[in-house]
Amino acid sequence: MTQFAPVSETCELVTRTVVDGVFFPMESVVNFRLAPALTNALTATSGVHRDGDDVIVNRNAFARLSFE
Numbered sequence: 001m002t003q004f005a006p007v008s009e010t011c012e013l014v015t016r017t018v019v020d021g022v023f024f025p026m027e028s029v030v031n032f033r034l035a036p037a038l039t040n041a042l043t044a045t046s047g048v049h050r051d052g053d054d055v056i057v058n059r060n061a062f063a064r065l066s067f068e
Helices: 006-017 026-031 060-065
Strands: 021-025 055-056
Touching: 006 021, 006 055, 055 060
Parallel strands: none
Antiparallel strands: 021 055
């Protein structure tokens, strides 16, 4: 299941283990200071040719969230 969230909330979602992975250009990882929260990274040296802001969330962790 794909979950959409603002990039500004990504660090919190990653550190709370709500998110299993993110797909961002490297400059977003740097600019939003995500590197300390991430344990792995995959870089596409030839480029992906698409700017993506997808957030992948664990279904069980998402079910525990409060929408208040």
